[in-house]
Amino acid sequence: MTSGAIMTLFFIPFFSSGDSFSGLSAYGNLFLVLYLMVLGPLGNALGVGASGSPFGAMGITRGLTRLFAMELPFYIAVIAIMSLSGSADIATIALGQTTFNAFVYPLLFIAALISFIGMMGQSPFDVVGAPVEVYSGPASEFSGKFLALLMSQSAIFTFAKLVLMVHLFLGGASGFLELLLKTFVLFILVISFGAIYGRFKTPQSVDFLIKVPTTIAVVGLLLATWS
């Protein structure tokens, strides 16, 4: 699962221009990244399934259930951005924005942001590791180096997802300072949402994600293709 997170990070360029810190992004595109992003939760599920802890199994079942609903609006928004920019290359999408995609296609951005909050494990979609409810969910039976792996995986994955969002919607970054600033703004935005809202139940979060952000994403897609 950690390899899934590191692989995802490999294929996402840090900066929209120049060769430095671009990793293997020349050999992969957005399709590959979207595919690799599922590897983390799946590897997680395999690892936790082996532990036999009821709270772990509960957490991972919740996570995979939520994943179905979370991917729908996110994929609609991302694929819309991809087809509107005419490229599946992440750096090209980032460079092609004269005004940020977040302002040109606000509905697509909102839809992607709502499922992004879920991907970051923030309230109201924090059903996976729900504190008190299922203790720490998938991580409940992990200790020592395995817990360290699990925690670093989520930290690496968080950064990879933030950089991806910055590239797709906020015009990418040309240097470390700009990257830090944009990811920080996005991060604080997501954390603030998490601090405000309480927790949905699993069926509630699935219902919400399938109804509200998916509708927003479809409307955003129609509006964008109309004009």
Next chain:
Amino acid sequence: MEHNGFIQEQKTLEGDLNSDTSHKNSVDFLMNWFRKRSIFVLAYGTGCGAIEMPPTFTSRYDAERLGIRGAATPRQADVIIVSGYCSYKTLRRIIRTYEQMSNPKYVLALGSCTINGGMYWDSYNTIKKLEDYMPVDMYVNGCMPRPESILEGFLALQKEIGEGKASSWQKYEENYEFYRKNQEAVLGEKVEPSYDADWYLYDVGL
């Protein structure tokens, strides 16, 4: 402690934490440094002292600035806090939880009750000396200790971990017969609590 603001307070607290030189080699030093700087505390309250733990871990006293944070399950935790008197019923759970934690594990005992029974000295269903039943790394006395004292207890524990002196889990393994004998003396032959599906109906234990 002088009132020179937050940075001064942090300096005073951490004053002699980085001064230990008793490590054997650099690998030991590094391991102990990592251990003392990331202490995961089991979220488990036993007795009245548990009420002092929320302020210790939240924004007012903010234990996380010293690398001390909560953990949800015994598997993730390094430290268990026995925060006050232990009735026999609680002691079963404490022992069970302690044995589920992975090594290295440390025990922090709060209040006079864990030292000699405190105000429960004459009670029919509480233990008096925690150290007879499980090893203890650090005592914080008081009835109850304030969050400041708990923080100081943690710092003393961190210092011992940094020097590699805190090794109560080894003591528990080496002297298991002693501890088990004392546990059986108060809890009976079956020390572990019964966890059947309907334990709340048929729990005949204490």
